[in-house]
Amino acid sequence: MNIGLMGGTFNPVHLAHLRIAxxxxxxxxxDRVVFIPAADPPHKPLAGGVPFEQRCEMVRLAIxxxxxxxxxxxxxxxxxxxxSIDTIAAFQDEHPDDRLFFIVGSDSFLEIxxxxxYAEIFRSCSLIVVERPGRQVLxxxxxxxxxxxxxxxxxxxxxCLEHAAGTSVQFLKGCxxxxxxxxxxxxxxxxxxxxxxxPPEVEAYIKKQRIYSECP
Numbered sequence: 001m002n003i004g005l006m007g008g009t010f011n012p013v014h015l016a017h018l019r020i021a022x023x024x025x026x027x028x029x030x031d032r033v034v035f036i037p038a039a040d041p042p043h044k045p046l047a048g049g050v051p052f053e054q055r056c057e058m059v060r061l062a063i064x065x066x067x068x069x070x071x072x073x074x075x076x077x078x079x080x081x082x083x084s085i086d087t088i089a090a091f092q093d094e095h096p097d098d099r100l101f102f103i104v105g106s107d108s109f110l111e112i113x114x115x116x117x118y119a120e121i122f123r124s125c126s127l128i129v130v131e132r133p134g135r136q137v138l139x140x141x142x143x144x145x146x147x148x149x150x151x152x153x154x155x156x157x158x159x160c161l162e163h164a165a166g167t168s169v170q171f172l173k174g175c176x177x178x179x180x181x182x183x184x185x186x187x188x189x190x191x192x193x194x195x196x197x198x199p200p201e202v203e204a205y206i207k208k209q210r211i212y213s214e215c216p
Contacts, residue, residue: 038082113145188212
């Protein structure tokens with residue numbers, strides 16, 4: 001089975017997240033995409049202090065209609081920072097016979113050199129990089145951290161990096177939906193509409209719980 005792993009704070013989950021997951025599923029023949037909310041994100045404080053449980057519930061509501069999408073609370077069950085390499089290792093232990101694909105936006109890929117034990121991610125599983133508006137990866141090899149550049153080679157005809165460990169990095173153009181969680185939080189805090197930015201069920205949940213009513 002081909003399993004896509006898609007992590008993030010999902011604060012809140014929005015339509016661009018869902019579209020990225022769907023494009024990765026379709027174009028890379030994934031059997032399942034697992035949404036993995038971060039419990040304690042390592043790179044920056046969680047805006048608004050929205051509890052892990054509420055962010056999980058928003059994801060659950062957002063993906064309820066897609067049988068290929070599932071939610072995992074694995075990072076909420078693990079103490080400490082939510083490092084991607086630890087999550088990948090946990091899924092490898094649970095799914096030793098499956099092939100794992102770590103799904104990221106191009107904005108995250110361009111900063112992957114800042115991630116905890118990032119080199120191990122490339123050696124542990126394949127990556128799917130979906131282009132985000134304004135963050136195009138023009139030269140995949142040049143975008144890599146210098147320390148691991150020699151471990152991969154690029155085939156431009158198929159827009160794919162191949163790692164010496166047998167894993168790969170695929171680059172997808174994707175549908176350029178310029179939607180951000182920070183803008184959704186800003187609109188919600190101002191009492192403005194977030195319709196067509198998040199699924200209706202998520203919008204209703206945010207309003208009912210008043211999740212971002214006092215978010216800075």
